[in-house]
Amino acid sequence: MKRVRFAPSPTGYLHLGNARTALFNYLFAKHEGATFILRIEDTDLERSKKEYEEMLIQDLKWMGLEWDEGPDKGGPYGPYRQSERLDIYHQYAKKLLETGHAYFCYCTEEELEKEREKAIAEGKPYRYSGKCRNLTQQEREELEAKGLKPVIRFKVPDKTVVFEDIIRGHVEIDTKEFGDFVIVRQDGMPVYNFVVVIDDALMKITHVIRGEDHLSNTPKQIVIYEALGFDIPQFAHLPIILGEDRTKLSKRHGAVSVRALKDDGFLSEAVFNYLSLLGWHPKDEREILPKEEIISQFRIEDVNKSPAIFDRTKLRWMNGVYIREILDLDELTKRAVEFFEGFGYKADFEYYKKVMSAIRDSIETLMDIKDRAKVFFVDEFPFTEEIVSEVKSDPNFYKVVEIFYEKIKDLNSITKEDFKNITKEIQKEYGFKGKGLFHPLRIALTGESSGVGLDLLVEVIGIDKVKFRIKRFLEYFG
Template identity: 45%
Template sequence: KAYYCFCQPEELEAERQQSGEKGEMIGYSGKCRSLTAEDVAARLAQGIKPTVRFRVPEHKVLVVDDLVRGAVMFETDLLGDYIIVKSDGIPTYNFAVVIDDYLMEITHVIRAEEHLSNTPRQMLIYDALGFELPQFAHISLILGSDKQKMSKRHGATSVLQYRENGYLPEALFNFLSLLGWSPEGENEILPAQEIIQQFSLKRVSKSPAVFDVDKLNWLNSQYIKKMSPSELAPLLKPFLQDFPYQEELNRLTEEQYLLLVSAVQERLVSLKDIKEEAAAIFAPLGDDSYEEEARKVLSQPAVIPVLQAFKEQLTAADDVEANKQLIKRIIKENQLKPKEVFMPLRCALSGVTHGPELPFLISIWGGEETIKRIDYTLYMIETAVEG
């Protein structure tokens, strides 16, 4: 089943070159196949260190019954006698892995499609040793967005890196399970237990999967949205280390912190986003705080009465529901459209036209800070009019 090969690297290279020049298949010629016991003993006595080659049967077809790819055929004549033990006595991968898997009683070998070409060589060793064959399944590669094999240049490659970047374990598990496998039905947001119950190699794709970061971000945001504020709150705290407005953050009560979480929850793609979202809430207003669209809104004549009415009637800023009712009352009393109140208030308090729900922001800031922001905007409007 195997034999010593004393061919030296330079001899093998010369053989390869000659085969290439003749247009023949490049492989081992079998030169040492027919060495007698005396020939072997003589070479060993000379101190020549041999390799051990597997004697591949000729003119046969091996069929790999792959659980993903179906029947894959290999002609033994194209394999050539391959090395199973190197001249330094170290076994090669194809030999060692068979022994290792047999001793560990491996029943299924599931690996990348790159190893499919190794399988016939391993099957021959299994057969030669009288070992029972495991079942093989060769999974397609995972590609980057450029359709090239995934590597470090495509971004984070360690699970720890994804955790540090604010991805939830359950979202990452869900995402990775969908790379090359599809569940029954249309729903792709599945808890781990359901994925485990549904998983079958029959639904594993033969085509390469693309590691789509946009899809991972979407899945992660969906898992964040599904959490309750009390579940999400402690997960966000590690990402608020070195927060630029730490003093303001520390002044929040536990209830206000939960309101902060509720206010930004819909906007988070990863847990890491909390720092930017929270900073936008706590950043003080200044001349350069107002975006151009916000300045246009604040330049409308009806804005000042709305801001003054809100300032005069604000009594329970810490109560989200009271803030909602106050805004509704101003709309009704002034016979205005909701947008004609909500938009001026948002622009006046935050300097931007879009953001978290206004009643939540007011409760997070509290009455003093909210009035301070209204006063600053009124001053800014009056200064602009006088200018």
């Protein structure tokens, strides 16, 4: 049985790079019929926070990801938080010490800094000298008597680590590049490269799918697997995600967390679809694909090793397609309600639904509601100096609005068809047409020179608001 995991640290919001890693693990699991595990790596006690863990889970679920085992679900290989597995790690650290694969190191920070400075002066990459590798029991006791607390270092064998990466192919790394590394700190807290091996081995992980920034960690982990006699999983290192300027994705590229995209009005389906295409693409080159089809086509072997480019403009376009063409109007409106209310646009659900129907073709994210929906909610808008000047300089401007009011003042309701018929009558009777007819009406009804179709607007806001706005214009300029 194939098993994969996503193992985030709860030290901040879910970054898009991590979200893509979670997504590819999920797609692999669904495509292969494998088990998908969520594990929380919270051994950094200072930075890890429970609220971040809760937000991680919320954001993953918002994206449409589901896992089979995890801290919120349990499972046969729990607990699924590293902070609850410390006894397990200490047990295996002890085993490595007893078998001679690890040792206590008493070197102080000052001693290690001197080693680093010497390596820099000689133009060599720094690696620990191994000074404490062969201390006798007596030497250890003497150092501890001085009050020195040791770390535990892994005794790295002198060899070339070789593995076949599913995405990157053949990889060889000489252990001389990194030397003996710490697996347990002075305070007894185990470190990442050690605990991740223990967790992946005990949780029977068969495929480790993660970002290529972990590639340098892989040989360190493989030598620990070998020392403990664990089966080594297959590795797949995903390409890095870059911004449009080809630099590492960061806050300067805009929203780079799942939560920020959600708050910016992106739909979960569009985010799922877009992130799945960062480093992978379907055989037929289509870009808009439903979740089920992405799962059916996804193969981890097809992931590109080249960096993926996060293009926010393209994501906005894709989100617009989902808004306009894919989401059901009721569902779209449900998701839009919090945005309407957040912008101070108060109404009932049916009114929101009418507005969404009128504007959905002109928005790309739900944040666009703020500007596009304003004309449906704000009756007392300002007339700019430019509008005032335009109205005063064109006597027909006021006349068109006045004629329109005469046509509607006795109506009890108004539809799109009514509006079209009335404007046709005005064209026929008075000769006003095109911009000369519709521009004055738009200014009177919205205070803006462009926007949603006026026939849609008047039908949604209703005759009372139409009369109010037209009368307000006439009184203002009368």
